Amino acid sequence: MATAVPPERHASTDDLSIWPASTTRLTLAVTAGFPPERMVLHGNTKSPRDLEAALRLGVGRIVIDSPSEIARIAAAVGADGRQKVMVRVVPGVSAGGHDKIRTGTDDQKVRSLPHRRGAQHTITRVLGQPQLELTGLHCHIGSQITDVKPYLVALRRMVGLMARVRDAHGAVLAELDMGGGHGIAYRPGEPALDLTALARRMRAELVEGCSAAGLAVPRLAVEPGRAIVGPAGVALYRVLTVRHTGEKVFVAVDGGMSDNPRPALYGVRCAPRLVGRASTARPCTATVVGRHCEAGDVLAADVELPGDIRPGDLLAVPVAGAYQLSMASGYNPVGRPAVIAVHEGTARTPVRRETIEDLRSRDVGA
């Protein structure tokens, strides 16, 4: 299995959001040359090491995801320091492509987040810490959202909260980060979020809401994730076995849940197609399965493939640029795939395939 992506483009973003918080990711981002002062660090739980690294590297803003972080960050900053922070709020909006990627309501995993009714208490505590400078509020309501409306509802609630903070504390918050979750189409005919409409309508809602509340319009930020890199990648699998059992055709490939756990985790459906040779055979309905032992290692159920699909064929799965290689594991251990960058007929390998030596090198013995 391999992943092909076009050469990386350096996005001209203002900030880089690092979620979830991880010392390794922070360090990698700094090593890659991204200015730490333009980084925003998230995470529903941050280890002492993550916080220490964030402060040492000079991360621009830390998003407080749980009230228990307030004292920890303030203590880590020290009496003479000052750190910019934002507070993550659960706006009570349910949106997203699957229960497991909906994060906007407080019955989800990230339960410690301050609900909007409890958010004021958290904000009061942050404002009371001289080491912390509250620059604004943050929310992320879920992933694979294809409708603008949940964002507008969330934004209205966030503006309402900003007005209450101003009324209660006289604090005017200069930033509002609405998170990501911008849905993309994985299969032909699936809906995708209209980003132009999202930008236009969020901006209009913000200006209108702030004007009604007598607030200065804050700097609006969004955190696109898969919408940037998802469509840029194609996963390539080699067919190893084709098995006909009664009406069913099972096509087993040289990858599976070790390179893409999302179909098994939360039912993502992908659209493999034959590449590398033309076929005029009548289509058959096939189930593309991985090489792992779990019955749930199914990459695509009941998809149309040419009836003469055979071992050695290549299957391409589009929209594999996000949450695939990054979620690949050492399970079984098949070895994580290479990344091939393709541009105008030339190819290079920015990330090589994981080898047996890579796997062995971690095994340091007794």
Ligand SMILES: Cc1ncc(COP(=O)(O)O)c(C=O)c1O
């Ligand atoms: C805080 C935060 N922002 C942005 C994103 C990006 O989400 P997506 O890739 O669905 O746009 C995530 C994903 O989990 C997130 O947790």
